[in-house]
Amino acid sequence: MSAQPDLLYSEEEEALRAAVRDLLADHCDPAGVITRTESGAPHDREAWKALADGMGLAGLLVPEERGGQGATHREAAVVLEELGRSVAPVPYLTSAVVATEALLACHADDLLAELASGRRIGALAIALAIALGVAPGGDHRAVRAEGGALHGELTGVADATAADVLLVPADDGGLYAVEAGAVTVTAQVSLDLTRPVAKVVLDGAAARRVGDAAPAVRRALRAGAGLLASEQLGLAEWSLTETVRYLKERKQFNRPVGGFQALKHRLAQLWLEIVNTRAAARNAADALATGSADVDVAVALAQSYAAPVAVHAAEEALQLHAGIGMTWEHPAHLYLKRAKADSIAYGTAGRHREALAELVDLRAP
Structure with missing residues (x-):
């Protein structure tokens, strides 16, 4: 029988939260994030450098012997909670979680260490809307491997415009590392x-096989879905x-x-919905961190619940802020x-x- 999950935050996790929140208050104030989305360069490189290099958070999921911090998904979940609170335009989920998890299933410790240090940004080159359980053979097979080069076109790849290296599943079952400069990203x-999402075109791009696509993609998507709940x-x-806060200040009829x-x-x-979401998200993070036998259940449960609650909360915020919320x-x-x-x-x-x-x-009847 699996051990009972620990849904409470440790002192270290609360200290991490405070540090990340302070950093984001300096780098990702709402006005600054809005201005950045209008600039044509939405990714905040300074905030990413502070998180990845200054605090070492890009390597939380990477063991120390492989160049990382040797922490767990619980700590990464706390970071993602704070990034969600700030809608921070940094590629943490896509690089420090999804791409990193894919590489942890491979044999490319040099590349893994680069992502863990924050010196380079990685992106798993599959559509953001791809679900866990869609094995290589669907959208993943859009890329053809031929003579050490890749050919194909992928759409909806999150944070591809910020990536230095793309991890591309190909039709031969391999996962390939491709330098961003060797592809066309639009x-x-x-x-x-x-x-932001982008289209990636590979026209004979030189590639290095780093492992098998199926286990790497499955591991990456499971961690991505589980920690997205945070x-x-x-x-x-x-x-x-x-x-x-707004409703306490806004007055009608005196x-x-x-x-x-x-x-x-x-x-x-x-x-009440948010309290339940916290329990589901923490359960998923703890299951990923401990390698629980129930991890697939925990991840599916977390995403089943967290996604609609987040939409509901954001809709209520916009509506209850009335006219100002529509600006x-x-x-x-x-x-x-x-x-x-x-x-x-x-x-x-x-x-x-x-x-x-x-x-x-x-199963449904």
Whole structure:
């Protein structure tokens, strides 16, 4: 029988949270993030350098003997909660989690150490909307390996415009490392302006085989989906906190709007949903960290629940901020767009519910 998961935060995790929150307060204030999305260069390189190089957070999931910090998914989850609270435009999920997890299943410790140090940014070259369980043979086979070079076209690759190296699954079952300069990366229209997607064209790009695609992609997508729930938790918590704060200040009929019973009920319901999301996200992070036999169940459960809650929280924030919430200057739209984009990342909630039903043998009739 599996050990009981520990859903509480340790003192070290709370200290990590405080440090990351302080750093993001300096680098990712709402006005600055909005300005950056308008600049044509949405990724915040300074914030990434501070997180990855200054604090060493890019290598949390990498063992010390392979060039990382030797921490666990629990610590990475805390970082992602704070990144979600700030909708920080940094490639942490895509590089420090998804690409790193793919490399942990391979034999490319030189490249893994570079990603762990933050000196280079990696991206797994599959569409952000690809779900766990879609084995190489679907979209992954869009790339053809021929004589040490890759040919093909991929769309919807998150943070490809920031990546220095792309990890590309190919039709021969291999996972290949390709330098970003050897491919053509074209930004695509993206709902989430803080995590842009791009089209990647490989036209005879020189590639280095680093391992087998199937186990690497499965490991990467499982960790990505499981820890995405922590980002969604942070996003939802910000939405609730800021909405409560605004409703205490906003007055109608000479009394705070937050005192109206109908709004209290909506906020109380949202608070309950967020509490449950925290339990599901922490359970997934703990299962990934401990290698629990129930990790697939924990990840599917977390994404089944967290995705719709994050969208609901962001929608409530925008609506309850009334007219100001509809303006470009207020950051509410960034959170709603991130929540909507996250709701299809690494599989929709419906897809995860289907997987969960199979895992616990409760298939629909």
